[in-house]
Amino acid sequence: MDPSKFYHQLRYIRTIPEGSSDSELSDIVENCEFSQLLPDIESDCDSYCSPKSTDVLIIPNSDDEILSEFEDDMPLALRLSNLSKKIKKSNVPNNVNKPIKNKWVEENLEVTEDVQFKDSLDLPTTITDLKLHFNDNTTNTSDSYDKLFKVRPLLEQIRNILVTVPKEEYLAVDEQIIPTKSKTSLKQYNPKKPHTWGYKVFVLSGVSGFSYDFEIFAGEQTNKMPDNCPSLSTSSNMVVKMAQTIPRQKNYKLFFDNWFTSLPLMIYLHKEGILPLGTARLNRLQGLTMPTKKEFQKEGRGAMCEKTTKIEDVKISAVSWFDNQIVTLVSTYVGSQPIVEKKRFFRSQKTYKVIPCPKSVDVYNSNMGGVDLLDSMLGYYRISTKSKKYYMKIFYHMIDLCVVNAWILYRRVYPDTYIQLLDFKLLISEVLCEVLKPSPRRRGRPLLIESTTEALYNTKRKKNGPCMELPSEDIRLDGMDHFPIYEKKPCSL
Numbered sequence: 001m002d003p004s005k006f007y008h009q010l011r012y013i014r015t016i017p018e019g020s021s022d023s024e025l026s027d028i029v030e031n032c033e034f035s036q037l038l039p040d041i042e043s044d045c046d047s048y049c050s051p052k053s054t055d056v057l058i059i060p061n062s063d064d065e066i067l068s069e070f071e072d073d074m075p076l077a078l079r080l081s082n083l084s085k086k087i088k089k090s091n092v093p094n095n096v097n098k099p100i101k102n103k104w105v106e107e108n109l110e111v112t113e114d115v116q117f118k119d120s121l122d123l124p125t126t127i128t129d130l131k132l133h134f135n136d137n138t139t140n141t142s143d144s145y146d147k148l149f150k151v152r153p154l155l156e157q158i159r160n161i162l163v164t165v166p167k168e169e170y171l172a173v174d175e176q177i178i179p180t181k182s183k184t185s186l187k188q189y190n191p192k193k194p195h196t197w198g199y200k201v202f203v204l205s206g207v208s209g210f211s212y213d214f215e216i217f218a219g220e221q222t223n224k225m226p227d228n229c230p231s232l233s234t235s236s237n238m239v240v241k242m243a244q245t246i247p248r249q250k251n252y253k254l255f256f257d258n259w260f261t262s263l264p265l266m267i268y269l270h271k272e273g274i275l276p277l278g279t280a281r282l283n284r285l286q287g288l289t290m291p292t293k294k295e296f297q298k299e300g301r302g303a304m305c306e307k308t309t310k311i312e313d314v315k316i317s318a319v320s321w322f323d324n325q326i327v328t329l330v331s332t333y334v335g336s337q338p339i340v341e342k343k344r345f346f347r348s349q350k351t352y353k354v355i356p357c358p359k360s361v362d363v364y365n366s367n368m369g370g371v372d373l374l375d376s377m378l379g380y381y382r383i384s385t386k387s388k389k390y391y392m393k394i395f396y397h398m399i400d401l402c403v404v405n406a407w408i409l410y411r412r413v414y415p416d417t418y419i420q421l422l423d424f425k426l427l428i429s430e431v432l433c434e435v436l437k438p439s440p441r442r443r444g445r446p447l448l449i450e451s452t453t454e455a456l457y458n459t460k461r462k463k464n465g466p467c468m469e470l471p472s473e474d475i476r477l478d479g480m481d482h483f484p485i486y487e488k489k490p491c492s493l
Contacts, residue, residue, distance in 0.1 A: 132392075132395075133150075134150060134151050134152070134153050134154045134391075134395075135149055135150055135151070135152060135153050137149075146218075146221065147185070147186060147218040147219065147221065148186075148216055148218050148391075148394075150389075150391040151391045151394050151395060151398075154395065154398060155216070155394075155398070158398055158401075158402065159213065159214065162211060162212055162213060162214075162405070163212065163213055163245040165210070165212060165409070167206065167212050167245075167246060167247075167252065168206035168207060168208065168210070169251075169252060169253060170206065170207050170253045170255070170367035170370075171204060171205070171206055171212070171246065171252060171253065171254050171255070171370070172204075172205055172206075172207075172254070172255040172256065172367065172368050172369075172370045172371055173202065173203070173204055173205075173238065173239050173242045173243075173254065173255070173256045173260060173371075174202075174203060174205070174256065174257065174368075174370075174371035174372070175190065175193070175200055175201070175202060175203075175259075175371075176200070176201040176202070176203045176214075176371060176374070176375060177190055177193045177194075177195045177196075177197075177198040177199070177200060177201070178198045178199040178201060178393055178394060178397045179195035179197065179198040179393075180197065180198045180199060180390070180393045181197055182390040182393065183390075184390040185219070186199050186216075186217075186218060186219075186390070187199065188200040188217065194375070194379070198393075199216055199217070199393070199394060199397075200216070200217040201214055201215070201216050201217065202214065202215045202216075202217065202238045202241075202242060203242075203371050203374065204242040204243075204245075204246075205370035205371045205373075205374050206370050207366075207367050207369075207370050208370065208373075208408050208411075208412070209370055209371075209373035209374040209377055209404070209408060210370075210374075210405055210408045210409070211374055211401055211404075211405055212245065213242055213244075213245055214401075215238065215241060215242070216394065222238075223237055225237055225240070225241070226241075226244070229241065229244065230268060232262060232264045232265055232268065233262055233264075233265075235259050235260045235262070236260055236261075236262045236264065236265040238260065239254070239256055239260045239265055239269075240265070240268065243269065243272070243274055246274055248272050248273045248274070249272075249273030250273060251273065251274075251275055252273075252274050252275065253274075253275050253276075253277065253333075253363075253367065254269060254274050254275065254276050254277070255276075255277050255278060255364060255367055255368045256276075256278040257278060257279050257368075258278065258279040258280050258281050258328075260278060261278040261279060261280040261281070261284065261330055262284055263284070263285065263286070263311060263316065263330075266314070266316055266330060266331075266332055267311055267312055267314045267316075269332075270314045270332040270333075271312075271314070275331075275332060275333040276330075276331060276332060276333075277329065277330075277331040277333070277334060277360060277363065277364055278329065278330060278331075278364075279327060279328065279329055279330075279364070280318070280328050280329065280330040281328075282328060285318060285328075285330065287309075288307060288309075288318055290305055290307070290318075290320045290326075290328065291305055291320070293322075293325075293326055296320075296322035296326060297322070299322070301322060301323055301324075301344060301346075301355050302321075302322070302323070302342075302355030302356045302357070303321070303322045304319060304320065304321045304322070304336055304356070304358050305319070305320045306318070306319045306320075306335055306336040306358070308335070314332060315332065316330060316331070316332055317330070317331055317332070317334070317335040317336075317360070318330050319331075319335055319336045319358045319360050319361070321336075321357065321358050321361050323344065323355075327361065329358075329360045329361060329364055331360055334359055334360045334363055335358070335359065335360055336358035336359060336360065337358075337359060338359055339356045339357065339358065339359065340356075340357050340358075340359060340362045341354045341355070341356060341357065342354070342355055342356075342357040342362075374404065377404045377407075377421060378397075378400050378401065378404060380421060380422070381400075381421065381422060381425055382396075382400055383396040383397075383399060383400055403424075403425055403428060404421070406424075406428070407419075407421050407424045407425075410424065431474045435474060435478050436478055
């Protein structure tokens with residue numbers, strides 16, 4: 001049988017001479033080039049051409065080439081398996097499983113300048129210049145020097161908003177401390193406050209704790225009075241400045257402690273239509289004599305004494321009441337009558353007794369604690385971030401103050417719904433992070449109603465179990481990611 005027909009003429013090699021040994025064959029291969037072993041092959045032909053010499057042996061590459069002529073007669077499954085084998089072989093790179101020959105020599109690696117680090121770790125100006133400023137330092141000249149110049153625009157902007165809020169009937173003026181230990185001349189010491197060191201702030205607050213006005217103490221410049229306000233004394237001037245935003249002749253009640261109280265202040269406020277009441281020091285009430293502590297102790301707890309006077313057609317009442325200590329209150333609209341009763345514990349007798357109490361004392365105790373209530377709410381979740389800038393503590397305090405004021409206003413507007421201060425503060429942070437922020441587009445057709453209501457959300461939650469929390473109303477109704485509503489219009493002819 002002709003071997004060329006059996007192997008389909010795929011490879012051509014020279015025929016092996018008869019009677020030749022292996023040594024003779026190896027000598028032939030060594031003495032001639034590989035190209036000389038093969039006959040010339042005609043190129044660019046449509047089909048396989050026969051060799052020029054008939055003394056050749058045809059050897060195929062693989063079994064696949066043998067079966068290529070008979071693929072039409074092969075079953076489909078066998079053809080598919082052969083095709084998959086060809087694909088796998090074609091995807092394998094030529095250099096796979098080839099060993100890498102490395103030659104190692106005992107020698108030291110010399111370090112050159114090319115391998116040294118050439119980049120810089122200096123921060124760009126876009127980061128180094130990113131600082132929080134509230135004012136331009138170049139405009140703070142010596143003629144109009146302000147110790148609070150760094151934060152003055154922020155304070156004025158917050159104050160202008162607070163003074164527009166409708167005020168309560170009962171208001172109080174008291175001191176507040178922003179706790180800090182920074183080295184600045186604004187820092188004050190007050191041993192009667194929970195935080196003894198810090199910035200002193202004068203606050204006008206209501207019974208609910210809402211801050212309607214404030215003034216940070218900055219030394220001598222704080223005592224400067226507006227042109228339309230009289231200058232009474234250093235302490236009384238602060239009450240006059242805080243009372244500037246109180247509507248006149250509306251019978252608002254204003255309370256303050258004995259550091260602010262003076263007779264000229266009581267007369268000025270009464271003429272302005274503001275009804276004052278405050279504790280007083282006897283050395284500031286000229287011409288007033290009250291019983292001593294020994295005289296009150298003889299009468300026992302609940303003893304009282306009231307005296308009145310009239311200055312510039314203004315009737316002023318001074319009431320001294322003895323409980324554990326003597327307290328004196330001065331007012332132009334309330335005195336000791338009608339007398340109320342208070343329950344007190346007598347330690348010597350180890351029992352509770354009811355003692356008489358002046359009306360002015362009862363009214364003062366009920367409405368004076370607004371600023372202290374504000375202090376307690378600010379202290380719950382105060383921002384405690386440290387900073388080397390002295391004015392950053394004032395900035396953080398203003399943020400806390402605005403959050404507490406917003407929470408109190410929320411309770412005033414929605415009295416039936418209650419939310420804790422911590423949850424309210426977290427809700428504000430979530431809204432500020434998500435508001436006006438586009439959400440990722442979901443796949444599929446848009447719903448007819450993109451943002452569901454609370455009722456639909458609760459119904460879906462009960463039906464399907466736990467699901468993602470519903471965003472707040474401020475985020476859902478911020479005008480972002482709302483699909484347009486298409487309306488069909490009649491076709492124009």
